[in-house]
Amino acid sequence: MNLKERSVQAGALVEAALFAAGRALTARELADLSGLSEEEARSAATSLAARWSDRCSGLEIRSFQDSFVMQVRPDLAPLVAPVAPRELEAPLIRTLAVIAYRQPLPQSELIRLRGNKAYDHVRELERMGLISAPRKGRTRELCTTRGFAEYFGLESESPEAIRQAIGQGRRGLGVTPMFESLALRLGLDYLVVNPYRPQPEDVDRMMEIDLLVVSPGYSELVKASYRGEVLEARTGTLSQLKESAELISARRGGNLEGFLEHVDSLLLHYREMAADCPPVQPRSALVQELAEDLRIPVSDEGIPAAPDYRGTEAEIQIPTHQDYSMDILERVRQRCDALLEGLLKK
Structure with a gap:
């Protein structure tokens, strides 16, 4: 086999490996599979990514942090989601979302927020390689892993990048019970939450919102359970009520x-x-x-x-x-x- 044939076969093997893996592969892993050097494997994967892009295919090869992954193009992913395999059930996804958004998160705090069922969720998510749970004192500290970023097609595994990615998918308004009538008067869609002493259902709802309206002086308290934008609304007088309505409407519209x-x-x-x-x-x-x-x-x-x-x-x-x-x-x-x-x- 001459050099050109060897190169073509190695490139095909890299392509097949990315297709079969269903996850990101490092340049080192691709080199081990193909028999190429690490630099040659990296070059082959980069060339493949360019060729797939030129084809205008429904699939793409993306690179991040010296790894490569074959995946459905982001603009097409929502259209094929109904037929995609659902490996994570909804309760597991909600627990994972809480960990991803609030990491590093003590396991004891997760149990307080999600209930005792979260113990099983942690074990399953750790088994799947989506989170790490090293001991820290009397509890465990929960964080997402590189496998989490690969699973969800994220370019970075940093906690801040993950929080930003989660935030991009949220566009909901949350109000405490006192402000529900104001949201109704403004004709807004909203979720009622209790961020002061949140129950599991409140934690789930806060994962769906990116703006939370609370009473003055409570921003620091709610940050223990919520990390999106907090708007402190003053309502002691009629003019304060007008000002608060204007602040909310500037972000969410309404009547x-x-x-x-x-x-x-x-x-x-x-x-x-x-x-x-x-x-x-x-x-x-x-x-x-x-x-x-x-x-x-x-x-x-x-x-x-x-x-x-x-x-x-x-x-x-x-x-x-x-x-x-x-x-x-x-x-x-x-x-x-x-x-x-x-x-x-x-």
Whole structure:
């Protein structure tokens, strides 16, 4: 066999190996299979990749980190997904997604998020070579492996690159129960989640979203369970509610104009009422903000007003212990009504 024939046969063997493997092969592995040197195997695989690209085939050969993989072209993958083998069942995929997104993840934390069934998932995913689970203290530290990147056709196995790849597939809005009515008023599609004390179903939902709306001051708390964008929405006053709606709508659209018109009409009505009010003496930041928003005069000699949760004696009590299921606009209206009615009675 002359040199040219040997080269053709080695190239064919490299092509067959990539087809049969169903995973990425390193240049070293291709060299061992073909009898070529590592550099020759790398060159043969690179040439194959170029030829497959020129064919406009449904398959392609991609290279990353000195490895090569034959796979369905990304633009065609969704079309053939219904007939592709499904080796990972949905519960296993959800557990793997949590590990991939939050790695390095203590196994104890995974069990808290996914329940005891996750022990079996870890064993199976480790057996498949998709994760590593070395001991770290009393638990195990879970991370994805190079095999994970190969399985899902990712160019990099770094945790940050994997998180970015996961994020590209998400485009959902998540809201805590308090903000559900705001999402409804804006006409948005959303998922209700509890990121403060998440249950397994909350963890699953947070994997489907890339924007989470929470109350002010809770961003750090939710980062223990969620790593996407967090929007802290202020809703203490009508103007704050408008601002929060605008921030959400800037990212997700919705019927913002109609909502703002409604809030503006309420604000105008309340400010007209406030023109006849005596001064108020705010005994909390919330009451101060309400007074400023409604243009009620503020004075140290004014009528004391305080939130009902502070236990502070005040002639006017502003409701704050409202049910989370209450419409968010109604919640703010109750506070405005309590303040204005209390002042106008004096």
